[in-house]
Amino acid sequence: MYAEHLLDRELSGLSLPFGMRGRALSAETAFADNDHASRLRLGGVGSLTAGTINRPRSTHGAPTGWELFQRTLRGSTGSLPPRAFEQFASGFSPLVQAFEIWQAATTAFTPASRRTLDRFRDMLNVLCTSVDDNHFRALHKQLTALLDDEQELADASVRPSMASFAGLIQFLQRNKGLKHPGLSLDQQGRFVAVWQPRNRAKISITFKGLTSANWIAIDRSGPEAMRGSGAVSMMAAGTIDERFCGWLLP
Amino acid sequence: MKGDRIPSKHHVGRHCTPSRLLIHEETGLITGIDPSAFRADSDGISVNWLEYHEGAETGSFADMCGLMKAARKVKLTDRVAVMAVKEIEATPGVNGGSLHVEHDPLDGQQLNPGHSLIKGVGPDDTDVLHELSVLVDVRVFA
Numbered sequence: 001m002y003a004e005h006l007l008d009r010e011l012s013g014l015s016l017p018f019g020m021r022g023r024a025l026s027a028e029t030a031f032a033d034n035d036h037a038s039r040l041r042l043g044g045v046g047s048l049t050a051g052t053i054n055r056p057r058s059t060h061g062a063p064t065g066w067e068l069f070q071r072t073l074r075g076s077t078g079s080l081p082p083r084a085f086e087q088f089a090s091g092f093s094p095l096v097q098a099f100e101i102w103q104a105a106t107t108a109f110t111p112a113s114r115r116t117l118d119r120f121r122d123m124l125n126v127l128c129t130s131v132d133d134n135h136f137r138a139l140h141k142q143l144t145a146l147l148d149d150e151q152e153l154a155d156a157s158v159r160p161s162m163a164s165f166a167g168l169i170q171f172l173q174r175n176k177g178l179k180h181p182g183l184s185l186d187q188q189g190r191f192v193a194v195w196q197p198r199n200r201a202k203i204s205i206t207f208k209g210l211t212s213a214n215w216i217a218i219d220r221s222g223p224e225a226m227r228g229s230g231a232v233s234m235m236a237a238g239t240i241d242e243r244f245c246g247w248l249l250p
Numbered sequence: 251m252k253g254d255r256i257p258s259k260h261h262v263g264r265h266c267t268p269s270r271l272l273i274h275e276e277t278g279l280i281t282g283i284d285p286s287a288f289r290a291d292s293d294g295i296s297v298n299w300l301e302y303h304e305g306a307e308t309g310s311f312a313d314m315c316g317l318m319k320a321a322r323k324v325k326l327t328d329r330v331a332v333m334a335v336k337e338i339e340a341t342p343g344v345n346g347g348s349l350h351v352e353h354d355p356l357d358g359q360q361l362n363p364g365h366s367l368i369k370g371v372g373p374d375d376t377d378v379l380h381e382l383s384v385l386v387d388v389r390v391f392a
Contacts, residue, residue, distance in 0.1 A: 141278035145268065149327060152267050184272045184284035192284055194272055200384050202282070218381045220337075229377060 116160060117147040123162060127169050135172050135180050142183040156187075164190040167207035171232075179250040181205075197247040203240070205232055217244040256351040258336040262297035262366055263311075264288065264386075265318050268327045271388070280388050283331050285379035294367040295382075299353060300332065302364035312392040314364060321362045324391055331386035341381050343370040349378070 120143050124136070131139070147153065147160060168191045172178065181193035186206060196202045203217035212231075217240075219226040226243060233239040240248070256262065270287035271280045288295045303313035315330065335351050343349050349370040356362040371378045 138278075142273045145271070145273040145278055145280075147269070149268050149325070152325070152327075153269055156267060156269060158269055182272045182274055182281055184282075185269050185286070186284055187286040187289070194282070196281060202384050204285075204380060216377065216380050218384050220381065220384055225381075227377070227381070 115150055116153060117143060117150075120147055120160065120162070120165060123165060124169075127166070131169055131172050132176075135169075138180045139169075139183070146183065146185055158185060158187065159189045160185060161189045161191070161207075161209075163209040164207040167191075167210045167213060168193055170210060171205070171207065171213065175248075177250070178248050181248075195247045201247070203244045203247050215240050215244075217241070217247070219244075252353060252355055254353045256299055256335050256353060256366055257301075258339055260335050261300040261332055262335060262338075262351055262368070263300055263314050263318070263389075264295070264297045264331045264333070265322060265324065266329045266331050266388070267325075271329060280329060282388060283329075283383055283386055285376070285383040287331065288368075288371075288379055288382060290368075290371055290373045290375070290379060292372060294352075294369045295371060297333075297351070297366050297368055298362070299351075299364045299366045311389070315392040317362050317364045319391070321356070321360055321365075328391060330389045330391055332389055333382070333385050333387070337385045338368055338382065341378060341385070343378055344372075344375050 121140065124139055124143065153160070168183075171193070172180075179195060181195050184192045184194060186192055191207050193205045193207070194202050198221050200221040201217075201219040203215060205213050205215045207213045214229065215232050216229040217227065228241045228244055230241065231239070264283075264287065266283050266287045270284050272282035272284060273279070274281045298314045298318055300314045301310050302317075303310045311332075315324075318324065318330070338349050338351055341349050347370050349368060352367050352369055354365050354367045356365045368382075371382070
């Protein structure tokens with residue numbers, strides 16, 4: 001009870017973005033994404049009792065979202081007793097992943113004048129515990145190729161979506177063992193993961209946000225064209241038509 | 251002449267900027283384009299007729315690139331997506347329709363005598379645009 005009370009009080013004093021305040025965390029966290037607003041439903045906060053704290057570790061030297069969140073909290077609540085902090089933290093253990101995403105978005109949004117590429121690199125660095133090294137390195141290269149030309153993005157009226165990028169990372173994190181996809185951006189700034197098993201065949205997954213994605217596949221390599229499309233479960237690549245599902249594997 | 255169909259054995263090219271390219275997972279090299287690179291509108295998809303200058307000494311690809319560069323600013327990182335007209339025609343349109351390519355030369359400030367249009371596809375025809383995107387051969391501007 002002490003920790004819960006403290007949490008409410010301390011969080012209500014924090015300058016958290018997007019309307020997050022203490023127990024409001026149990027409802028939803030909105031993270032603004034340029035013009036789009038993606039809502040990440042967090043579910044119940046759970047009781048603030050001591051327990052095992054799941055603290056992801058960065059494997060790439062960058063602070064994790066969890067570590068950044070700790071710093072944020074400590075910086076704003078200098079008198080917060082360590083034990084209370086531990087109690088507080090334990091209550092959030094199921095939400096670490098959500099906070100990673102939230103914190104990444106927050107970090108990447110500040111200041112707004114930063115280059116698009118830098119903001120997405122920051123986000124990738126913060127989320128790096130969620131993806132394996134191969135995905136991490138490849139995503140860095142791909143972000144550079146796609147986002148390095150700020151003027152071109154402005155000329156084309158493309159505003160890359162952070163929610164979409166977080167969705168991509170979430171998908172890669174939840175579907176271990178996938179071959180890393182090629183990457184492109186659509187006109188709405190959504191990230192599109194593409195696997196090309198051979199020439200004139202590909203499957204694309206367009207990440208519309210954190211929780212929503214569509215797949216579309218085409219094979220024009222043989223005499224008879226094969227086509228398919230549908231919605232993707234963010235939890236399992238297996239929801240893709242079995243004719244094309246294997247294209248995502250190494 | 252405006253409205254003439256471009257022969258099936260010919261090719262067309264589309265100017266693509268870096269954010270519209272598909273970047274390979276390991277090499278970081280370009281392996282294709284995103285369907286949004288076509289920027290279809292109600293008239294169709296703007297392309298340039300590769301064989302418009304057929305027979306010219308410099309080669310038709312270089313001539314096509316010259317026309318594109320005259321019409322729009324081209325950066326070193328930009329690419330040309332080349333497609334065979336016969337493959338475009340083999341792509342089904344929506345509601346059983348078909349695709350074809352028409353010559354659509356532009357006059358005035360946007361002077362581009364090789365400009366053409368892929369007809370039968372609109373901005374909302376996601377499946378068709380996706381299918382067209384597998385048919386491209388991405389090249390560096392000449």
